[in-house]
Amino acid sequence: MRRIAYLFLAAISLLGASGSRATAATRPHYGGTLRVMMQSAPDALTLPANATPADYWDLARTLSLVGDTLVSLDAQGRPQPTLAVAWQSDPSTRRWQLTLRRGVKFHDGSAASPAAVAQILGALHPAWNVRASADAISIETEPATPSLLAELALPRNLILKRNTNGIPIGTGLFLVADWQPAKLLKLAANEDSWEGRPFVDAVEIEFGKSLHDQAIALELDKTDLIEAAPQAATAPQGHGASSSLSLPVELLALVFSTNSKAQDPRVREALALAIDRKPIQSVLLKGAGEPAASILPNWMTGYSAVFSAQANLPRARVLLADLRQPALNTSYRLSYDPRDPQAQLIAERIALNAREVGIAVQVSLSGAEDIRLMRVVLPSPDPATSLGEAARQLGLPQSESSTPRSNSVDDLYQAERGLLAGYAVIPLFHLPVASAAGARVRGWTPGPLATWSDAGSPLSGIWLETRAEAGTR
């Protein structure tokens, strides 16, 4: 567990290393085009409900350049004003009122009025009752939503209009100048941004670039900002480049499908006890991430120690000894995401661990799956919001008992325990995401949450050195 604290410090120190570039004692320069590369190749500038983690982060970062949410969360998970400048709720947290910032305009020149914002938000959440007043919107929800502010800070709640071609029109730092689906997005600085014009004139995002291609492009100074493998982020960066490692914001877990042959919780628990996470982390994940037995990482909750991630083979064998023969003679099919480069090796290692206690697991991408190795996003520093999002992505039924009644650590623990009861999901690892910036990028404060920002708009403080200046460093 102390390791977790060290990892946090490591993440922060990496940020500090990159932050040192951000806080150089020269005033920010205006101008230039920031070149960015991303893995995903989206056909549309929308955030799909069931995006893969890579697609999620790419589209969340991209759309957050164009639009703003009503509130944002800072590095400590505290709500900060964005389009909304103040908020309040009734004691039941069913009715909220958010006062909007005055004078904000969409990129098409129309006012981001309460009526316009209410219309967009109402369309995003048909179950909410969203109304506009003179300078505020009110939101009524059923059931109560104590974490509404964290929900509003999620990228899916960006306040965006769409033109007839589906191009997003927001209030953010950049407006869409050119969009070539799955290939290239050109963004231009919003001169009238309510946050102040960004330092860079433009951002060009090339999509569909593998992590390897991105690393090469950064090395050759053909791009400024890339995604990186977490393992690579801890390595020294050459040519003045800097890297950033987020806190663990993804969960790798085994999920039992509803029609899985492994319906007996004892089989599932035995499998959970059979998995030796440590070698997987040190060898296959090359030291990245943290072994986990909880859905939420310790940095969100502080209580993950009570969910033991230690393998316990004797206990697994005791559980299996009580089973009838058919359960022991069954072979369970384990599938994985073929786009995840590490998934197959991890799945095979899990099958090996299972075999050691007498559970037959076959790794396969064909046929009906009994167990799936999944990577899901923990998108918010607010633990209740991330718990709900993880449960949705994992396909776990969300009952009243598995939804925290409040943000207290007791309620959160009870809700998480409820989701893990029955071993429908076996958490394996909490994983960080990494990014790297080239030598001429300054003012980059990606924050610890993988959003490329501390709070507010990503890349908001970024600026570019001239080539001569970068060469002197």
Add this chain to the structure above:
Amino acid sequence: MEDIRNRRGSGLRRDGRIRPSLLENNDAGQWPTTNEMNSPSLIPRYNQPIPHMRARASSGLRFAWLTSFVLAAVFLPFSLSASPLADTARQLAHKIAAASGPGAFALEVTNHSSLDDKAAREVRSALEAELQAEGVQVAKAEQAMGTVEVVLSDNLREYVWSAEIVVGSDEKKVALVALPRSSTGRPFAPALPITLKKTLLFAQEQPMLDVALVEIPGGSRLIVLGNSVVVIYRRQGSPAGRWELESSLPIAHARAFPRDLRGRLLLRRDHLFDVYLPGTFCRSNSAAPLTLTCNDTDDRTYEDRTYDDPWPLTPEDGSLRAFYAGSRNFFTGALSPGIGKISNVPAFYSAAALPHSTYTLWVFAAVDGSLHLVDGMTDQAIRDASSKWGSDVATVNSNCSAGTQLLVSDSGDAPRDSLRALEIPDRDPLPVSAAAEFDGRIVALWQESGGNAATAIMEQNDQRNGTGWYEAYRVSVSCGN
């Protein structure tokens, strides 16, 4: 007994019961429903925590509680006796006792939190004392009827302590408590006893663009120019007394301010002060109650750039002025009225005047990283200065050496910054002081009214907590090291 109760702080109610747990109190506290940063007191807060009501204990039970309390008070480490950590230890002990019942238990405490080892040991001692008071004795494993494994951990906002309680072969029970982490205790950079003397004037979390210290009837005042407000503080008591908020004057402006916002606060003779911000000029009145009148300045276009009314480059009333780019962070280079024959220099971040015997040499820190020395006849560019000079320069009058020194910020690539004093006897800058180090980035450097010192604003980021704050320094020059 009353004395002990007072010493123990508010952990105990009048009826001898332990007060509602911090965790319960904090249920509504984790998520502020009103953005306190914006309007802490103006907007009603609907969902204040509701005090937990408890029935009075019987007198017999009260006596038992008091006995336990005395035991806890005796065993509790003195340093923890009235601290939030002690309260939290008490809460956890209460929850453990409720789960375990009375008896002997083996206690294991593991620290995975940011608490140091000494604090963790004190927490353990406090926990043992509180468990004792709750009727749970700490024993060796072979003599215990069960185990209690406590892990001290933390998340982004709180310390979280968990306890796993196992009695015999029963299923383990879990108890959790949380304590908000303090955001206090931030270090301030110590002043370095070198030629450049820096004195901390003020620190706050909100951005500062400029500050001014002024002596007026009624005592010292500190005027702080923030992003959209001028705040006036009055010194309490002695010269070393605390600054107390006296008034806050909002700055009305129609246009959005640019990124890397800069602003200038200048004391005046006929009224208290002027404020220059991009596209906005404000003027205070001269008598109490103090008011501030702000106007958007006229936009003009010069070489495809928009700029507004010229800002004075030195604190004097008749100073040379320069036009500031209203949507950027630099001066356009257009001067008013000009230096001799020269009325335009390259766009620059800052400027300073160095008096010489027959002329004044103006130093401009240009946007392209070069340094320009302008004497009214020539504009000499020093191109290789970018490796040593930062964006901010200011002059300070002294009784040392040439009588006026140029303060220059560093151009380093570190989160720290520094100021050095230079003189330019001919056209070659000559360092005359060691560097005065700053723990953060200098975001503003202006000559103070009177010219005997400069005001430096430093921004410091705490990467561990994801927080930051600003410190305002008065930087003066003393002769000798």
